[in-house]
Amino acid sequence: MNSKTTEKDIVIDIQKIKNDFPILKRQIRDNKLVYLDSGASTQKPIEVINAHTEYFNQINSNIHRGLHTLAEEATNAYEKTRTHIAKFIGGVKTCEVIFTSGTTESINMVAYTWGEANISEGDEIVLTDMEHHANLVPWVMLAKRKNAIIKRIPITDDGRLDLDDIDSIITEKTKLVAVTHMSNVLGTLNPIKQLAEIAHKNGALILADGAQSAPHMPVDVLDMDVDFFAFSAHKMLGPTGVGVLYGKENILEKMPPFNMGGEMISEVSFDRITWAELPHKFEAGTPNIAGVVTFDTALTYLENIGMENIHAYETKLTAYTIDKLLQIDGLKIQGPNNSINRGGAISFTDKNLHPHDISTFLDSKGIAIRAGHHCAQTLMKRMGTIATARASLYIYNDEADIDALYDALIAMRKYFGHE
């Protein structure tokens, strides 16, 4: 899809966008904030901040319960976001969209419901060598409980999935392939559609972790033909504490519920309980209503720019960033060194400096990046490092931000005596 979008098609009014984010006007000591940590969580535009306030000023109440005006309006607003998401991820049924607290909970929900019911001794679960702990720990623990086997798709030295031996990794013993759509460390965009085809051919299901893809590009879960897709609102201009699990209706129907309590039941007596219809079966208790309602505004904001546009713009800025960073002696990019099939999570290491020193120094210049193992300790090991520094881009970043990063990195090497 990015191949179809040429440079002149990109219509992004970066100054307007920057102005929409009040926090970007903040000074960090004597410097203007340069926020390059959107992979961890994004900033919020004023529309989203206002929508949150508006919710509490106008319609705050519990949903699916009361018969009064506020309850009805809150319920409608909550369900409007669900409908919006169903459209946003490719036109799925609303009953296939489940609200969770985030990607982590979405994946745990699958592990504890579908996983508990369907994984038995000797079954195989296929992961990759670039998974976030959120898409690794739940499966490793499930495999432990069930005496199942974890297999991994390896990665190449430049941070792509190595599919050479895929036919011996995904086999008829495979019950599930759980893979990240876009790596939060390497930026790599993985061929989910191809993996889904291989998984299905072998009778396995596939779950894609979309935490880093859904914010940055058009996502079509039907075209990819994934069985489960998980993502978080806070990484795409929305509030924290809201996430989504998409699942195919026929699979969700057969899954037992996760949390038990109010809202997820149909009839309750002491000897017989029946579950509510989808998606409510998986939404026990009072959810993050304000967050879900606000998320709708975030999605609209993104759509007004256009997901194609966002992806094209970020691809271009990623290329610019990689090019700049590679000009610095001793700096190594951990992940693809080009912007093809890759997003704007750009990890780097310095031959002489620990990522924490890099991060602390950059912070003194007002530049926010992330340093550490990025919840991907197994990946760090594979890359032969203990931690990386990561700059991650979003729609409110521009070349000036990258130039500031570049200048600060040059100043840093001087400061620590590694010119």
Add this chain to the structure above:
Amino acid sequence: MSENLDDMYREIILDHYKAPRGKKPLEDKNVTSDGHNPSCGDELRMELKVDNKNNIADVHVNCKGCAISVASGSMLAEFIKGKSLEEVKAISEQIKKMLKGEESTITEDIGDLDSLKGVRQFPVRIKCALLAWVTLIEGVDKFEGNGTDSSSTTSTE
């Protein structure tokens, strides 16, 4: 986070970071202690030669980590050489208190070690400065526990 970068990366700290003391592994040693910070990935190996009067005759520190953990390890190597185990234990506890911002009762001149105080303004980095000291305490404890060659692994988290 910080008020001033130079408060943490003081000149003395950068000096130790650029040229860590105690780099040479010991041929004759009776304590080996490994420490690590899983969240930073910092790893530190410490070797001690304790003589028969319970004094530290020699010390080796090898730290793979950030400037603060390397500098702290280097200062430790410089400071504890020639001191008795009792002195070393006491000063380690004091340094721990100093770094955590608790009241310490250091009266002697601790030289370069005083510069580690600046780290207190950067709470997430305190454990980096602590790594060498907890590794030392662990090593000494083990040594006193069995009195022969002792190896141990410890973590600051």
